[in-house]
């Protein structure tokens with residue numbers, strides 16, 4: 076008999092893995108399963124650990140009656156004998172289970188075979204070990220891979236594993252593609268819940284080939300819900316919305332949606348075409364008016380060295396500062412803020428930063444991330460990874476040393492919080508590449524500031540050398556960007572899954588206004604050194620006019 080489900084036609088979008096131990100008290104397994112099927116589950120995998128074969132068989136058999144009724148394929152975890160005896164659509168194996176080649180040989184033709192992948196090494200082993208000798212491509216041993224764990228989860232002991240985060244998933248998608256495993260379908264698994272789904276879908280889009288996931292595999296979000304139908308429906312809709320987003324508008328080079336998730340056509344009336352310098356300047360002037368009228372609320376979680384200067388800079392620029400850090404405080408704030416700055420110059424409130432960022436993603440608020448001195452200690456590197464796994468930044472801002480450390484480059488050195496040396500040979504390439512990798516706008520400061528969303532690269536050359544002589548000038552660049560991204564959010568007319576408004580314009584405006592203020596302060600006759608410069612700088616932030624920007628702006632569209 077021909078198999079009922081052709082592996083290549085299976086819809087993996089909402090892949091439910093069962094977990095009877097997670098059911099809410101009083102909820103029957105079959106009742107929960109049927110409700111979740113009604114809600115839109117597209118594949119069911121029965122996963123049972125430590126039970127007798129007879130009981131496993133009975134559960135699988137009865138589960139199949141339900142999945143058949145909803146025309147959904149049933150996959151059995153690990154146990155080939157159960158898979159064969161109930162006539163399931165396929166088998167899912169882990170790295171320590173049956174070898175894929177053996178499993179494939181024993182499965183009836185046309186069966187589905189899935190494999191768990193937890194690292195780039197495991198993905199490349201799949202591609203290397205199972206090469207088709209004739210074509211050199213991977214043998215179609217495996218129909219899909221389950222990539223994870225994305226995040227920590229209570230549904231499986233993953234304590235010894237490295238969490239991939241959305242970025243790690245994206246790297247695996249690129250590797251599979253490069254190794255011609257492009258036709259292997261992929262679902263992500265581990266710690267996926269409705270609130271972090273936009274981050275997963277945005278952050279896992281592969282940086283080189285722009286590949287997206289075919290689905291998400293979920294246990295607890297559905298199984299432990301008292302209303303699994305509703306839980307499944309929400310996940311299914313959120314997946315379809317999130318994964319489809321990039322195709323909603325067209326851009327150059329296949330970058331339909333910029334890394335921040337901003338639709339090209341939404342950018343202040345540019346209708347998808349490239350903006351000229353005048354277009355950009357008009358946009359900046361427009362945002363200066365928004366700042367003046369609306370006073371964007373800039374929530375800043377920053378370091379103890381510059382907190383006071385940053386709050387004063389916010390006021391001088393026309394915004395409204397609030398500097399809360401406690402996890403219980405930041406949640407409510409997220410609903411009213413216009414933009415969030417997370418600067419980890421003196422990390423003491425990591426948990427607050429995690430919660431604030433997650434809430435900002437949920438509330439479509441821009442996050443400006445400043446990984447101060449990230450190259451200086453391993454604690455900073457680990458914290459940056461933890462934060463970026465917890466939420467999707469809109470903007471990453473740093474000096475050349477910090478951006479280099481984040482990009483894994485040794486070309487530019489740092490000394491504590493400062494960058495040393497002449498900078499990158501090709502800064503435009505550095506910001507563009509990192510923007511694609513991190514799926515965020517990257518702003519790299521220095522004598523010249525480079526900004527990229529992974530496609531466009533802008534260079535701003537305003538500023539003054541006194542700016543490099545006071546502490547906090549980089550941190551306050553982050554403040555200015557936060558105020559202006561807040562204004563861009565207020566002015567934005569449409570939103571994507573993670574942010575509302577034209578963020579690239581917000582970053583450009585923040586940097587231009589701020590560096591023009593620095594330049595005006597530095598050129599003043601009464602400024603005799605860093606102390607007088609610091610006071611004059613705040614004054615000039617207050618006094619920058621739209622005319623100053625139109626006359627003084629020194630910027631280039633590099634790409």
Ligand SMILES: Nc1ncnc2c1ncn2[C@@H]1O[C@H](COP(=O)(O)OP(=O)(O)O)[C@@H](O)[C@H]1O
Nearest residue numbers: 474520521522524538539540542543548549552
């Ligand atoms: N020599 C300089 N000339 C012009 N602008 C500068 C100079 N040094 C720093 N800036 C400006 O000061 C701000 C902070 O940059 P930077 O010194 O790179 O940050 P950090 O303090 O994080 O090292 C940026 O907006 C940058 O444009």
Ligand SMILES: Cc1ncsc1CCOP(=O)(O)O
Nearest residue numbers: 378380420546547548549550
């Ligand atoms: C000195 C110092 N130490 C920890 S944060 C900080 C301020 C960094 O300021 P910036 O990078 O903006 O110059």
